[in-house]
Amino acid sequence: RSPAALPAGTPVPPPLRGLLRPARPTASPAGANGVAGEVTEPDGVAGAWRERLAALPPSERAPALVELVRAEVATVLGHAQVEAVDRDFPELGLDSLMSVLLRNRLSLLAGIPLAATVAYDWPSAERLAEHLYAELSGALADEAAAAGPPEGDPRHEPTRPDIPTVERRRETGRSLPTLYRQVCETGDVVSAMHLLVSASLAAPTFGHDEGARHAIPPLRLASGADGPALVCVPGFATNLGRPWYAGLAGPFDGERDVFELRHPGVDTGVAVARDLETLAELHAATVRRQLGDRPYVVVGHSMGGSAAHAVTARLAADGAPPAGLVLVDSYHVTPDREAEPWLLAMPARIPAAVGERFDSAVDDLTLLALGAYTRMFRGWDPQPIQVPTLLVRACEPLPDMPERWRSSWPLPHDTVDAPGSHLGVLEENAPTTARAVREWIDALAPGRGRTA
Known part of the structure; x- marks a missing residue:
């Protein structure tokens, strides 16, 4: 290795x-x-x-x-x-x-x-x-097809009848998760990502005209009526079913709503968005459908920060911009950095930690989606948007990070440093990160905050 x-x-x-x-x-x-x-x-x-x-x-x-x-x-x-x-x-x-x-x-x-x-x-x-x-x-032959929970049960949020559920099938034999894990275990995480990017060219895709059929309702991670809701955009790697923002959402429960968007193909769904425009448009439609005219702030961590900016730009272009954009230890991956092993080792940490169990915990499409969405952001440059932006930077480096390891963003933004590493800011140090986000949102007012 x-x-x-x-x-x-x-x-x-x-x-x-x-x-x-x-x-x-x-x-x-x-x-x-x-x-x-x-x-x-x-x-x-x-x-x-x-x-x-x-x-x-x-x-x-x-x-x-x-x-x-x-x-x-x-x-x-x-x-x-x-x-x-x-x-x-x-x-x-x-x-x-x-x-x-x-x-x-x-x-x-x-x-x-x-x-x-x-x-x-x-x-x-x-x-x-x-x-x-x-x-x-x-x-079950004796049951009506419409069987479900009792009407009015407060424990359930209604599902959207206009978004059909499509079954996801798992293939047998030598799977892409096995191949990806085995390449990761050699230590060559650059080749492991190239494997996924190349394989993703064969992934099933959908265009913007099919977005409604492939829309996935967001996860509600916290509930509350105070302040703007948080709409969190995850990265593209699987987190083995656990929401990426579960740790960050905890401190906000009882205070404000926290939702996590889900990328089609990653753990759920049957196809991948055809291009970045389709992905941003689909997520923007989900946000508008979920929140209507309510105020909200978009949050993105790691590569999810790039996706969060793209979604925010789309929402702003549609005339429904968020009150703010929060980038939690996000990196703008320029062409000269996209092959750096320390960056590509981040998604590889999960198969390295789980071992052979990774092969049955993840299906092919989840990894094809990681490759496809990573490919979409190659050479991507964020465009200026009139939305106040905060960059929360981790204070502790991960092993083998380069000398200039601190996260950065190429557009104007406010900056706050938070305890913890790139991973820890959303886990063991999540309460401190949540406090920094809350204080910045509370300080937002017309004319305050820098726009990106």
């Missing part, structure tokens, strides 16, 4: 630390071939739950599925009693790899494809079971 690419001591982001745990037996629900709460070996037959539920009277299927899901959640979290998981997943400590392992297990047992973010979209055993039941209803 090349010292310049992935040196010993390369930091693993907190969501990935301590996640490689041995498989555990399943805590069986009541009536599931065992005494309630006792530990038994799981039935691993693909689609086993369909037959199990179909054998029950229709009125008993939904409650039975709740118990089955509770047992799987207990297994992933290592609890011997299913009662221990009767809280929302964030409170239970369900982290990145655990959420993917849970997704994989539920997808196998239910016999249906599930998004990598399913545990964050439906963050409790009961809500996740209700979602699965709605997905399974078409496969």
Whole structure:
């Protein structure tokens, strides 16, 4: 492994630390071939739950599925009693790899494809079971296709009927995740990224005229009515199902709404935006649909900062600019820097940390999307926009960063330094980052702040 690419001591982001745990037996629900709460070996037959539920009277299927899901959640979290998981997943400590392992297990047992973010979209055993039941209803002969949660249930936000759900299929055999991980493990992260960029030319794509069909509702990470909402734009690498901004959103919960946009193809969706214009247009439409005339601020971290600027520029051109743009340790990657190993080692840290489990946790399209969106920003220059901009710079370098390692932005902006590394500003140092963002937003007023 090349010292310049992935040196010993390369930091693993907190969501990935301590996640490689041995498989555990399943805590069986009541009536599931065992005494309630006792530990038994799981039935691993693909689609086993369909037959199990179909054998029950229709009125008993939904409650039975709740118990089955509770047992799987207990297994992933290592609890011997299913009662221990009767809280929302964030409170239970369900982290990145655990959420993917849970997704994989539920997808196998239910016999249906599930998004990598399913545990964050439906963050409790009961809500996740209700979602699965709605997905399974078409496969159960006695159930109506429109089966779903009771009308008016406050735990659920309505889904948009004009955005169809398209199933995502996982291919078998030697996968792109395996190839990418193996190249990363040689230390040649430059070649690993070239692999993805080249392969992305064959990715399924969609144009601006198909945007509505491929729009993905944003994740709501925090709720509150004070101040402008935050609309967060992630980078293009998978975070194994965990929202990129989960750490930053925590300090804002109860204060203001925090949403995270999702790039088509990365963990969810069936195609990649054809070009940068299509991507920016799609995200801008999502923001307008979600927030209407409410004030909001766009936030972007790392390469997500470039995407955030592109989305902000599109919103401004459409006459609905945000109140501000926050770039959290973002780098403008110019042609002379795009092959620097320390930059390309950032997305490579996840397969390096997870190892062979990465191969089944990530599908081909997720990596094709990383290559495609990285390719779109090659040679990209941000254009000036009349939106106040803040650059939050990390104070601690990652290993093997160059002498001039501090993040920078080529357009006018305010700057604040925050404790932590490039990764830490959104994780262990997220409360301090959130405070800096909050103070800057509170200070915004007509004529204040620099525009980019």
